[in-house]
Amino acid sequence: MSISVLQETINANFLRINECIERSCALVGRHASEVTLIGVSKTHPVEAIKAAYKAGVRHFGENRVNEFQEKSVFLNHEPHAVWHFIGHLQSNKTLKAVQLFNMIDSVHSLDIALKIDRAVPEGDPPIPILLEVRMDMSANKTGFDIDAVHDGFEIMMNMPHLDIRGLMCIPPPFEDPDQARVFFRGLRNLRDALVRRCAIPLPTLSMGMSHDFEVAIQEGSTEVRLGTALFGKRLDNHWPQRDAKAAGE
Ligand SMILES: *Cc1c(COP(=O)(O)O)cnc(C)c1O
Numbered sequence: 001m002s003i004s005v006l007q008e009t010i011n012a013n014f015l016r017i018n019e020c021i022e023r024s025c026a027l028v029g030r031h032a033s034e035v036t037l038i039g040v041s042k043t044h045p046v047e048a049i050k051a052a053y054k055a056g057v058r059h060f061g062e063n064r065v066n067e068f069q070e071k072s073v074f075l076n077h078e079p080h081a082v083w084h085f086i087g088h089l090q091s092n093k094t095l096k097a098v099q100l101f102n103m104i105d106s107v108h109s110l111d112i113a114l115k116i117d118r119a120v121p122e123g124d125p126p127i128p129i130l131l132e133v134r135m136d137m138s139a140n141k142t143g144f145d146i147d148a149v150h151d152g153f154e155i156m157m158n159m160p161h162l163d164i165r166g167l168m169c170i171p172p173p174f175e176d177p178d179q180a181r182v183f184f185r186g187l188r189n190l191r192d193a194l195v196r197r198c199a200i201p202l203p204t205l206s207m208g209m210s211h212d213f214e215v216a217i218q219e220g221s222t223e224v225r226l227g228t229a230l231f232g233k234r235l236d237n238h239w240p241q242r243d244a245k246a247a248g249e
Helices: 003-028 046-055 064-072 091-100 110-119 144-158 175-199 213-218 240-246
Strands: 036-039 060-063 082-087 103-107 127-132 161-166 204-206 223-224
Touching: 003 036, 003 213, 060 064, 064 082, 064 091, 082 091, 082 213, 091 103, 091 110, 103 110, 103 161, 110 127, 110 144, 110 161, 127 144, 144 161, 144 175, 161 175, 175 204, 175 213, 204 223
Parallel strands: 036 060, 036 223, 060 082, 082 103, 103 127, 127 161, 161 204
Antiparallel strands: none
């Protein structure tokens, strides 16, 4: 795809997404400014990220530390971009993740929280994080169980280098997005319970992907993570430039 076609495609997708966000907010009396769009750029090339930035996207999500490390070399002209890690963070990547990303939206265990806390340099501000919760125990392989969030919350709240901003979840990809509603509502209720118990503001609810973000917004999402809707289909699990390298280019 030529750069100009890519730009036009992403501009059009961005417009359509914003209309959907506005419509979903209006349905439940919310304002669109309460919802942040995260452009999930995993597997997509740097050119797509730059085009989205030009279109007005300011938040980006990547799910692999190494992939983003390679891309970040080419991303020096997007001064207002905020980079979110949204994938499964492995313990041996926490230091790199803390160095590369502004936020970690998918903290999935107490152990990883501790490792992130230790990876933030002394004197730096705390790193904003979200806790990923397994709302559907049968489908989600990763994340805190609801009980584990309650049990570990105060410990994490007191970790000096973490700034817990809220919760995140990934319901199963139901054919009918309305089936995800119960999980979105559950995450919001969990957030409300933690706010009451721990007297800490938890403004962020990261929930909703391309197929179900409108339902998520109706249930209070403040952060929708959209890949396909913004960038189009992902070709496979690999970042294309990595394949080019593997092919010896
Ligand atoms: C890939 C991914 C998304 C975006 O998925 P789409 O269905 O393409 O919008 C959102 N959140 C996480 C955690 C992801 O890994």
